Amino acid sequence: MRNSSKISNHRIFVVAIAIMIAARRLLPQTSQLLNPNSIFTRANTHAPSLSKHAHPSHPIPYLMPLISTRPTGTGDSKILTFDSSECGSLANLSVPQGVKLVINDKVKSYSPVNLPPSSSDSVSDSNSHTIELLVKPYPPVPSGGFGKFLCDLDVGETAPLIIKPDRQIHGSSNVTDRWEKVCLLGGGTGIAPLLQIARANLQDEDSKPEVIMVSVNRGDDVLMKPEIDALASAHPDRFKVHYLDTSEGSRGTPEFIRGAFRITPSTPIPQDDELMILICGSDGFVDYWAGGIVRDENNKKVQGTLRGVLAEIEELNAEHIYKF
Numbered sequence: 451m452r453n454s455s456k457i458s459n460h461r462i463f464v465v466a467i468a469i470m471i472a473a474r475r476l477l478p479q480t481s482q483l484l485n486p487n488s489i490f491t492r493a494n495t496h497a498p499s500l501s502k503h504a505h506p507s508h509p510i511p512y513l514m515p516l517i518s519t520r521p522t523g524t525g526d527s528k529i530l531t532f533d534s535s536e537c538g539s540l541a542n543l544s545v546p547q548g549v550k551l552v553i554n555d556k557v558k559s560y561s562p563v564n565l566p567p568s569s570s571d572s573v574s575d576s577n578s579h580t581i582e583l584l585v586k587p588y589p590p591v592p593s594g595g596f597g598k599f600l601c602d603l604d605v606g607e608t609a610p611l612i613i614k615p616d617r618q619i620h621g622s623s624n625v626t627d628r629w630e631k632v633c634l635l636g637g638g639t640g641i642a643p644l645l646q647i648a649r650a651n652l653q654d655e656d657s658k659p660e661v662i663m664v665s666v667n668r669g670d671d672v673l674m675k676p677e678i679d680a681l682a683s684a685h686p687d688r689f690k691v692h693y694l695d696t697s698e699g700s701r702g703t704p705e706f707i708r709g710a711f712r713i714t715p716s717t718p719i720p721q722d723d724e725l726m727i728l729i730c731g732s733d734g735f736v737d738y739w740a741g742g743i744v745r746d747e748n749n750k751k752v753q754g755t756l757r758g759v760l761a762e763i764e765e766l767n768a769e770h771i772y773k774f
């Protein structure tokens with residue numbers, strides 16, 4: 451009897467020590483999400499060790515450490531660089547790569563602006579194992595605040611991120627060497643995935659698509675302008691950028707799009723592989739330009755009917771447009 455009580459006391463002691471060690475490991479994550487300035491009140495329940503066993507397409511978040519942060523130079527948005535080396539197999543993921551931030555079972559999408567590593571990148575090259583996110587800290591609303599959460603992270607803290615599976619754009623995940631003219635229409639932080647697509651097309655010396663970007667912003671808060679202008683200087687024959695400032699109440703028109711993307715009434719109706727317009731921005735932004743994205747009976751996002759400004763350009767049809 452005495453022996454069995456000793457054994458059970460010993461077991462209780464061992465279990466208590468194990469719980470204390472596990473709690474200490476989780477503490478930085480817990481305190482991060484319980485920060486009084488944060489609207490998140492529940493601890494992340496995914497222990498760091500779980501991330502080691504997750505596949506990039508598996509819905510268990512990686513706890514990616516923030517390794518550096520810098521302001522974009524305009525407004526309050528930041529470029530946040532996360533160490534993605536734990537994910538291991540990010541090499542050769544197709545562009546645009548996407549990640550999801552998962553907190554309290556709520557999820558929001560973010561888009562790396564840097565290119566994923568290629569298989570030729572050395573494992574020792576630390577630049578090839580990072581994810582750079584352009585993030586704007588919108589003043590949080592209830593159940594939101596994800597942008598502020600990311601922007602408030604200190605170097606060394608982690609964010610629970612999932613690597614999204616490849617994005618299918620009209621039946622294929624390929625965005626390079628596919629269309630003759632790639633037109634990118636981004637509002638605010640919506641420019642992030644479009645910049646990655648521009649970079650992927652321009653770095654590919656073998657294919658020569660023309661890339662035209664329209665960046666829509668209010669006032670001086672033009673996100674990633676230095677980086678975009680640098681790309682335009684480096685590829686003057688293949689990359690053109692137009693900035694549209696909507697602060698004075700001016701909104702884009704069909705004429706503006708015709709001019710920027712050079713679609714004229716005398717242009718023959720483009721074939722699918724000639725021209726693609728990729729649109730990314732807030733729901734209101736996408737709705738204004740091309741009609742809203744809708745959800746099907748499985749709550750999956752589908753493109754919805756083409757409406758808005760682009761629907762007024764008769765040379766275009768839904769096959770020429772993709773809404774993020």
Ligand SMILES: Cc1cc2nc3c(=O)[nH]c(=O)nc-3n(C[C@H](O)[C@H](O)[C@H](O)COP(=O)(O)OP(=O)(O)OC[C@H]3O[C@@H](n4cnc5c(N)ncnc54)[C@H](O)[C@@H]3O)c2cc1C
Nearest residue numbers: 558559560561585586588590591594595596597639642732
């Ligand atoms: C495919 C995809 C890629 C995205 N990539 C990025 C990215 O790279 N970087 C990034 O910062 N965001 C990106 N977003 C937007 C991101 O997912 C969040 O919607 C955004 O961070 C706002 O969330 P929040 O919780 O901070 O805002 P909330 O707290 O929910 O809202 C705060 C306020 O901001 C307004 N707001 C919310 N979202 C937007 C928006 N997108 N534009 C303008 N106003 C808004 C709300 O109406 C509200 O008034 C992307 C979205 C999608 C669908």
